Amino acid sequence: MSEAPAVPLPASAESVRPGSLDLLVVPPSARTGWRLLPARVAALCAVELQKLRHDRTELYTRAIQPALWLLIFGETFTRIHAIPTGGIPYIDYLAPGIIAQSAMFIAIFYGIMIIWERDAGILTKLLVTPTPRSALITGKAFAAGVKALIQAVVVVVIAALLGVAMTWNPLRLLGVAVAVVLGSAFFSCLSMTIAGIVLTRDRLMGIGQAITMPLFFGSNALYPVAVMPGWLQAVSLVNPLSYQVDALRGLLLGTPAHLPLDYGVLTVAAALGVWSASSLLGRLAR
């Protein structure tokens, strides 16, 4: 039980003289209503940016895979002309798909982080703050979006260096940012939902690896939906990644796209994701 001897603890070298604590006796006035959600989202996004600022290794290591996709797969298939891209070089066609893919990988990994945060007690402590669970999940989802967005900038720069001709129209780039954030919000919520079901990191890791490839290949990231077999077209139809890639391609390359549908699907998917992940978050708190 108590391993320590029952003698008084030693006095510390310096005695404790806290300075003025006048602010620490006044509770802050509570935000209520609609202003609570944006405040929590901003707080959690700020933390994500701070972490990225302290440790950029992940940013660099995660840039390797998309760079290889563009460099090897993109350059090769540009030469073979095997995939009907509607007249644009294949590497150009591929670039938006790879942006979406790298954002999705980050988002799926984000759900694994929430289990780590649970095990470390970080999540526990956040759950004891005046933050409704839906606000916590929305904050985490947008934080994943912020992280994915910064990753997307890296991939865009790599693509530009490889000679991909993309738009620099600020309005279109803003649209790209929104699509990346919405898509990441959905995939991180998908991952946090699975986390709420399986509860352990190992199982989530396995499931995450098992679903990322089908989501990637069952989308229009590498090839147009028209060349897919019927069953894969059906997968692509319910795969939010396809809508994200469609929007990115339309905005970055000017190919024909269905922007209202794309944004509609991404928004609804993200909202459903927030709802399902927040209703399962309680299981992670037990």
Place this chain on the structure above:
Amino acid sequence: MRRRGGTRPESAGQDRLGPGPESAGQAEPGPGPESAGQAEPGPDTPVRGDGPADAVSCAGLVYAFGETTAVDGLDLAVRDGEVFGLLGPNGAGKTTALRCITTLLPVPAGRVSVFGHDATRERMAVRRLLGYVPQQLSADSGLTGRENVTLFARVFDVSRRERAARVAQALDAVGLGDVADRLAKTYSGGMVRRLELAQALVSAPRLLILDEPTIGLDPIARTSVWEHINAVRAATGMTVLVTTHYMDEADQYCDRVALMHRGRVRALGTPRELRDGLAARRGNSGEGEPPTLEDVFRDVAGSGLDDRSGDFSDVRSTRRTASRVG
């Protein structure tokens, strides 16, 4: 069902239990939906009309993890402004009880309230009154000390105008002002504990809940953590509810303690009252060593003390915490 191994009658040492619960065992409806717009009564409105509410009041609290009844009819009343120690061996149910009080776990049976606010129906109001430091070291190692505290200032709605000053005061209060801009992963175990204290203090809680704040720390770091707790409490007048299995600490630093064993409070009072009570029962007030709190605990827990205290998972998580502390 658990075996009941204690040989002593239930009433041993319980004579000083505070005013009895009005509705022990009364089942509460399930957790209500949490919405951002939920009405929050002011922190100073007690629900009951009879005088100021206790900081924490638990009545007939029961919580079971499947077959394991972790908390088995807990009655507890923590008074406003005191340092209250919840003592017991590993597995006594201390953490589970705290997690019910902090709204992390639902309250399946019994009633829990914090300053008069019901822990299941008024979760947001309860959380605004709490500062909570869980048993694990829970500061984010990828952020600096200041960033760790700032996050909690933000999620407790500290205004932007006041934020930097408040965060600085909280860090100074725990003696981390000079290292505030270092990453938390470079902190020692005792420093992480003090950082967590700052995280909990930045929202000016009326009730500070500390779960094993000194577990795994060396004696110097333990003293330092306690001195900071005491200094802050003296300056702010907040109520402190702390769990520990170090009986010597409780004896030294707590105004009142409850000895918990197998999910229930077995004895309650000031450390001195409990020690004197045992001395009187033994009738050896004249000669021999005066009893320690640990002796009191052995006395009220009876013979069943050693067989269930600290099962494997408890030991493992304690070790994990200890190894993170370094």
